[in-house]
Amino acid sequence: MKKDSNKSELRNIYDSVMLPNYSPADFIPDRALGSRLWDKDNKEYIDFGGGIAVNSLGHSNPTLVSALNEQSKKFWHISNYLTNQPAIELAKKMTDLTFAENVFFSNSGSEANEAAIKIARKYHSSRNNPRNEIVSFKNSFHGRSILNISLGNSEMHRSGFEPLMPGIKQGEFNDISKLKELISDQTAAVIVEPVQGEAGVYEASKDFMAELREMTQKKGVLLIIDEVQSGVGRMGVIYGYMNYDIEPDIVTSAKGLGGGIPIGATLTTKNIGECMQPGTHGSTFGGNPIACAVANEVIRIVSDSNFLKNVLEKEKLFIELLSELKTKGIFSDIRSSGLWIGCDLVDKNANDVLDQAYSEGLIMVSAGSSCLRLAPALNIPNEDIEKGVALMKKILMG
Numbered sequence: 001m002k003k004d005s006n007k008s009e010l011r012n013i014y015d016s017v018m019l020p021n022y023s024p025a026d027f028i029p030d031r032a033l034g035s036r037l038w039d040k041d042n043k044e045y046i047d048f049g050g051g052i053a054v055n056s057l058g059h060s061n062p063t064l065v066s067a068l069n070e071q072s073k074k075f076w077h078i079s080n081y082l083t084n085q086p087a088i089e090l091a092k093k094m095t096d097l098t099f100a101e102n103v104f105f106s107n108s109g110s111e112a113n114e115a116a117i118k119i120a121r122k123y124h125s126s127r128n129n130p131r132n133e134i135v136s137f138k139n140s141f142h143g144r145s146i147l148n149i150s151l152g153n154s155e156m157h158r159s160g161f162e163p164l165m166p167g168i169k170q171g172e173f174n175d176i177s178k179l180k181e182l183i184s185d186q187t188a189a190v191i192v193e194p195v196q197g198e199a200g201v202y203e204a205s206k207d208f209m210a211e212l213r214e215m216t217q218k219k220g221v222l223l224i225i226d227e228v229q230s231g232v233g234r235m236g237v238i239y240g241y242m243n244y245d246i247e248p249d250i251v252t253s254a255k256g257l258g259g260g261i262p263i264g265a266t267l268t269t270k271n272i273g274e275c276m277q278p279g280t281h282g283s284t285f286g287g288n289p290i291a292c293a294v295a296n297e298v299i300r301i302v303s304d305s306n307f308l309k310n311v312l313e314k315e316k317l318f319i320e321l322l323s324e325l326k327t328k329g330i331f332s333d334i335r336s337s338g339l340w341i342g343c344d345l346v347d348k349n350a351n352d353v354l355d356q357a358y359s360e361g362l363i364m365v366s367a368g369s370s371c372l373r374l375a376p377a378l379n380i381p382n383e384d385i386e387k388g389v390a391l392m393k394k395i396l397m398g
């Protein structure tokens with residue numbers, strides 16, 4: 001085993017036994033609470049990454065811990081031959097809060113999107129009008145399965161994994177002009193993110209989303225909104241589409257929904273969902289009672305209007321504090337959409353900055369090689385925002 005003397009023994013074992021598709025930080029987390037985390041040497045970190053927009057209520061949130069503990073004493077898994085109260089209650093909450101009437105539970109964003117595309121194709125074929133083409137957008141990110149890398153257009157994500165899924169066309173995000181040419185009588189659905197997070201937090205414009213809705217409706221094409229990263233309060237509304245005054249046909253959700261417990265959901269209307277009769281789709285773990293019990297509490301807490309108002313207040317605080325880094329020419333641009341912030345670095349590599357930040361006790365994530373992405377817990381204390389931004393200034397301004 002090739003050892004790196006800067007890394008602990010445990011971290012060296014990681015390098016020898018794990019598939020090398022990730023390159024995690026050198027330190028190993030030991031415990032975490034709220035928006036703070038401690039490593040095995042008891043060093044403290046402020047968490048601005050939120051597990052990439054997943055830990056919506058912070059680490060070890062007592063309400064979530066108690067929901068998990070309570071359900072874990074009842075039963076963990078019963079399969080979809082049986083149903084369970086937490087799943088029913090969660091679906092009821094999600095349908096009460098959104099356009100949707102039907103919910104399918106899975107375990108991740110990729111699976112939620114997989115279900116969305118299958119529902120779209122089945123919907124058309126069940127009406128004796130099979131359509132199989134999908135339109136997605138350049139710079140989008142929908143996950144890492146073969147379907148989802150085919151929907152995205154990242155060379156890095158696709159290279160070596162071909163053949164990709166056929167029948168996918170890509171439009172320009174925020175540019176409706178050429179979309180007409182891409183949509184045909186073979187188009188089953190258009191899939192779009194309200195904010196392209198992995199690309200660096202770029203919001204869809206109001207006009208673009210309104211025109212997209214109108215065009216898809218006119219042509220009988222389903223509109224799928226991928227809210228895997230934008231959903232569950234991230235944008236200061238329970239689902240981002242609500243900022244656009246549109247009604248989608250299908251919405252996908254994951255990440256923040258479980259507050260750190262894996263769960264995915266695909267939401268749709270009864271009219272569309274009725275094509276998915278028994279046997280058409282499934283997931284062994286989808287609707288897992290423990291995941292659903294935790295997600296019930298996440299949705300209950302995040303959907304409170306005061307909680308959502310606070311998300312927008314915290315966004316304001318971040319932007320106010322970060323603006324000095326733009327004025328001083330460290331960032332060329334800062335974009336935000338709720339507690340989801342992209343900071344473009346002028347002349348630094350984002351991954352180098354992440355490493356420097358670890359040394360100073362700060363966790364962030366990146367989007368590409370020149371954008372720092374912040375997606376902290378939605379209830380991050382203001383004190384932690386102030387402390388973390390002070391660390392960013394120390395790292396970036398010296």
Ligand SMILES: Cc1ncc(COP(=O)(O)O)c(C=O)c1O
Binds near residue numbers: 109111141142143197
């Ligand atoms: C918009 C979007 N869709 C889908 C996914 C894929 O989710 P998962 O990694 O849970 O499969 C992600 C993950 O980052 C995402 O940001």
